[in-house]
Amino acid sequence: MKINKIIYLLIASFMLVFTACDPIVDEAHLSDSTDVAGVQLVATQSPPGGNKITLKMASPGITGYWDYNLGTALTNEVTVVYPIPGKSTFTYVGSLGSQFFTKKIDVQVDRLDTPLDQDWYDLVGKNTATGKTWVFDNQGAGSLWWFMSPPGSADGAMTAWWNAGDCCPPSDANGKMHFDLNGAANYNHYETLTSPAEKGSFVLDPTNKKLIIKDSKMLGYAAGNKDGVYTIVTLTETKLVLYLSNNEANGTGWTFVFRPQ
Incomplete structure (x- = not known):
């Protein structure tokens, strides 16, 4: 009798082990809530026609984010004060359930009736369509306008490890760069004051203190990074200081100091 009980217990134990080893299969399948x-x-x-714009994805069951050209918002609804007059196209990127999609919407901005962040006016000027030109703030021997600085943090941006501008200036030391909002966020790099423009675009992120150059070069690009992302140390009407925490040329920090032309 005891032997039978032991046999039954062993059989039950084996059944539990084999049952536990069976894979758990999730039979749920993703399906699209719409097309x-x-x-x-x-x-x-x-107001209507103004530059304060609320973008909303109004369909239920959809998740995604907005790309409003000057940044992204990881939400179905976002309000932006847009700095560019004219027709602009905004993109929603989302998931229907089983597949991803993009969809666009056009918005016509007739006037900039909601003031922009002051950083926009400091960078591109009060006449945003005409824009503003910046050059290196080279005040002569010993001045700091393009120099190696400590890596890792913008806190040390104005500490010069090597004043490279004094001995070894970049090829575009006498060039210029121009920012405007004439139909888009336009950026032009000029190797010299009279050379043709290398056209690109830019993104200004006042909240995170970033300036991003796209499809062109920052003035002083010999010490820049290919991704074009710079930390804003100072941005006023009369001075622009940018910083890289780890420039590609030598892995140190680098600081760029500009003034309006």
Whole structure:
């Protein structure tokens, strides 16, 4: 009798072990709540025609984010004070459930009636369509305008490890760069004051103190980075100081000091 009980216990134990080893299969399948045509994008301007724009993805069951050209918002609804007059296209990137999609909406901005962050006016000037030109703030021998600085943090941006501008200036030391908002965030790099422009675009992020140059070069690019992302140390009407925490040329920090032309 005891032997039978032991045998039953062993059999039960083996059954539990083998049952525990069976894989758990999730039979749930993703399905689309709608199609791309059914995704409703809404843009509201306050006041109508103005540059304060609320972008909303109004369809239920959809998740994603907005790309509003000068940044992204990881939400279905975002309000931006847009700095560029004219027609602009904004993009929503989302998931229907089983597939990703992008959908665009056009918005016509007739006037900049909501003031921009002051950084925009400091960078591109009060006449945002005309824009503003910047050059190196070279005040002569010993001045700091393009120099190696400590890596890792903008706190040491104005500490010069090596004043490279004094002995070994960049090829575009006498060049210029121009920012404007004439229909887009336009950026032009000039190797010299009279050379043709290398056209690109830019993103100004006042909140995170970043200036991003796209499809062109920052003035002083010999010590820049290919990604074009610079930390803003100072931005006023009369001075622009940018910093890299780890420049590609030598792995140190680097600081760029500009003034309006």
